Amino acid sequence: MKSALAYLLALVGSSTKLEEPIGTPGLLLTDEYTKLVANHSASFHPNFSKNTVQGLRANVALVTPDVDSFFSGFSGLGSAQFAQALAFPGGGIRAQFLDRLIIVEGNTAAILSASRITTNTSQLITQTTLAETMIFDKDALLSRIVSIGEAGLSTAQQTGEVKLPSVEPITLNPIANTSAGFTFKIKEKAAQFNINFNKKNSSANGLLATEDVTVVSDGRNSTGRAALVNLFTRYSTSVPDLIQHDEFVLGQGNWVATEYIFQGTRNGTFTMLNGTKVPPNGAQYRIRGMRFMRFNDAGLVDLFWQAADNDAFVSPIYLVNSIPTQP
Numbered sequence: 001m002k003s004a005l006a007y008l009l010a011l012v013g014s015s016t017k018l019e020e021p022i023g024t025p026g027l028l029l030t031d032e033y034t035k036l037v038a039n040h041s042a043s044f045h046p047n048f049s050k051n052t053v054q055g056l057r058a059n060v061a062l063v064t065p066d067v068d069s070f071f072s073g074f075s076g077l078g079s080a081q082f083a084q085a086l087a088f089p090g091g092g093i094r095a096q097f098l099d100r101l102i103i104v105e106g107n108t109a110a111i112l113s114a115s116r117i118t119t120n121t122s123q124l125i126t127q128t129t130l131a132e133t134m135i136f137d138k139d140a141l142l143s144r145i146v147s148i149g150e151a152g153l154s155t156a157q158q159t160g161e162v163k164l165p166s167v168e169p170i171t172l173n174p175i176a177n178t179s180a181g182f183t184f185k186i187k188e189k190a191a192q193f194n195i196n197f198n199k200k201n202s203s204a205n206g207l208l209a210t211e212d213v214t215v216v217s218d219g220r221n222s223t224g225r226a227a228l229v230n231l232f233t234r235y236s237t238s239v240p241d242l243i244q245h246d247e248f249v250l251g252q253g254n255w256v257a258t259e260y261i262f263q264g265t266r267n268g269t270f271t272m273l274n275g276t277k278v279p280p281n282g283a284q285y286r287i288r289g290m291r292f293m294r295f296n297d298a299g300l301v302d303l304f305w306q307a308a309d310n311d312a313f314v315s316p317i318y319l320v321n322s323i324p325t326q327p
Helices: 004-011 031-041 044-049 053-060 079-085 151-158 180-198 202-208 225-233 310-314
Strands: 063-071 074-077 093-105 108-119 124-136 142-148 209-217 220-223 243-252 255-265 284-295 301-307
Touching (some): 031 108, 031 124, 044 053, 044 093, 053 079, 074 079, 093 243, 108 243, 108 284, 124 151, 124 243, 124 255, 124 301, 180 202, 180 225, 180 243, 180 255, 180 284, 202 225, 209 225, 225 301, 284 310
Parallel strands (some): 209 301
Antiparallel strands (some): 063 074, 108 124, 243 255, 284 301
8 A cells, every 4th residue: 555645646747758659459449349448447446436455456457467557757567567556545545536527439548537635534635637548458458548637736735825626526527429520520620729829829729619618727617718728828938939739639429538748948937826936947848738628519619628737847757858057
């Protein structure tokens, strides 16, 4: 069992490096296989949330012997490393991953969850967003996982600098039964967000959403196109050379999930979630994030949920190169 402190440190953040996608020899995408992937991807978090050895063993049984794990700054190979990374905390702390959305396309799943840490008496310690991409082999066993958390938000909640949310039931969002053509079109639109950003045209992203789009990021809900565009312009002065590109664009029904990399140099003053101003250091950072977008019948985003660590640009775990020395 991991200590409570080690668990909390391991929980937040995400890997800074991802290898090339692994092939899946012998994979046949049948309806039966897809249902099995959906079932397995929906099993990990309930098993984990039991906080028992039995739950941990049940999860290990769903992974390949050489599973690749990338989460919380931790990368590992093999089921033993997977088990070590996901051991329940103990020490009077209870951890739950509560799923909000599970998108399955082929042998890949994208999962949006609430990461809720409480005492054994149900007193909330922290609640943030957890987002994951899971890739399964031909037997629907997990062969690769990338997990993305909100380290800065978790820290700010624990220090009292950001208010804790109210504890409410977490339920799965429904996925509409749409045509394959509709899902293909909204996947194209979802991919357009980073294309627009890299063309220095973030304002165009607002036109991909409804006027009253709900935007969720950093534990806050906001409304409107301006709030959505702000997610793409927030680093314009602190990381002016920032670029973003998608690693995965997955769609099911009226939902699309993207896993993306954003990379740039901290050449301006950076504002952390707690309001702290951090001076530029000329260092380059490489970070992962995920977005979950719900589209209405007109093909516009009406819910945009972003999972990323806003404070990653001050964390050494995400450094691409060493910090330049001052003359």
